[in-house]
Amino acid sequence: MIGGIDVYIPTRAGNSSVEIAVRAVRQIWPNAVFENGLTGDRYNRFSEIPFGEIEELFVYCSTAAADIWDSEGAIPDVYNTMVHIIADKEMIIAVVDEKDAAMERILAAIRSGLSDDILYIPVSEAA
Amino acid sequence: MNTVPLTQLEETIRQAGEGWLIDSFSPPEKALEHLSRSLEAVNRRAQDRLGGNAPSLSETSIVKEFQRHPQGVRGFFQALGGTRTPDMLLMVWRIIQGMEIKDIQLSYRRQQAFKMRVVLESPYGDDDEEYESSKIQDFALFRHIGILEISDKPVFGGFYPLKLR
Numbered sequence: 033m034i035g036g037i038d039v040y041i042p043t044r045a046g047n048s049s050v051e052i053a054v055r056a057v058r059q060i061w062p063n064a065v066f067e068n069g070l071t072g073d074r075y076n077r078f079s080e081i082p083f084g085e086i087e088e089l090f091v092y093c094s095t096a097a098a099d100i101w102d103s104e105g106a107i108p109d110v111y112n113t114m115v116h117i118i119a120d121k122e123m124i125i126a127v128v129d130e131k132d133a134a135m136e137r138i139l140a141a142i143r144s145g146l147s148d149d150i151l152y153i154p155v156s157e158a159a
Numbered sequence: 160m161n162t163v164p165l166t167q168l169e170e171t172i173r174q175a176g177e178g179w180l181i182d183s184f185s186p187p188e189k190a191l192e193h194l195s196r197s198l199e200a201v202n203r204r205a206q207d208r209l210g211g212n213a214p215s216l217s218e219t220s221i222v223k224e225f226q227r228h229p230q231g232v233r234g235f236f237q238a239l240g241g242t243r244t245p246d247m248l249l250m251v252w253r254i255i256q257g258m259e260i261k262d263i264q265l266s267y268r269r270q271q272a273f274k275m276r277v278v279l280e281s282p283y284g285d286d287d288e289e290y291e292s293s294k295i296q297d298f299a300l301f302r303h304i305g306i307l308e309i310s311d312k313p314v315f316g317g318f319y320p321l322k323l324r
Binding site: 048059077078081084140144 | 230256305316
């Protein structure tokens with residue numbers, strides 16, 4: 033994506049942050065497909081995503097959208113049909129074309145999932 | 160039948176940072192045998208319930224899956240240390256694989272009864288799957304489930320490892 037908008041979302045989710053973000057996007061795009069941002073490998077199913085090695089992931093709203101992105105790039109027809117998720121230290125960067133209402137809903141879902149701190153407070157401190 | 164030497168499972172558990180599963184078992188030298196038996200029970204249950212659609216929960220598959228999705232397998236190891244219900248462990252694995260939590264029903268009466276029923280939904284059009292338990296210890300599995308809101312509506316999603324230290 034060239035010229036996208038970077039949205040910085042702080043998180044304490046650590047190594048689970050990409051998965052949490054992907055699951056949040058998938059709530060709104062149930063037919064999403066995925067692509068490794070570094071290798072270009074396509075994952076048609078969530079269970080195929082190698083979360084252990086993913087640093088960047090493209091989440092497309094559908095196979096059709098992914099195909100167009102792959103063949104024609106960022107043309108207007110596919111604006112806001114993909115979210116580029118980048119894992120950074122204590123941060124997820126979501127890169128989107130435009131922050132319209134539909135995309136804001138997706139970003140809010142990601143923020144909501146990543147703010148679920150209860151999983152990341154050490155049990156010994158919580159006790 | 161195990162095709163992986165027990166040491167490989169142990170190595171994976173320790174690499175995941177969940178060595179307590181072995182060290183806190185009494186006696187520790189029996190831990191891997193116990194864990195192997197638990198995995199076999201889950202694997203059998205998966206085959207019985209899901210047939211050709213069943214995920215493989217063999218030791219080999221879990222060791223391999225750890226390379227792909229270490230956080231998911233860490234969560235599964237923690238569940239393995241916390242529940243003895245094969246159906247619940249299968250449920251956990253299915254959530255890790257990407258099944259959505261469609262419905263949860265919980266009933267509890269002090270010193271009388273506990274029951275939880277979880278329905279999972281496939282995002283790929285497969286049949287819903289129902290999981291039930293009457294063991295109160297299985298309530299602890301909910302601690303691992305992610306929480307979010309979509310336009311103020313509730314969503315439980317994902318099964319994550321707890322930070323144990």
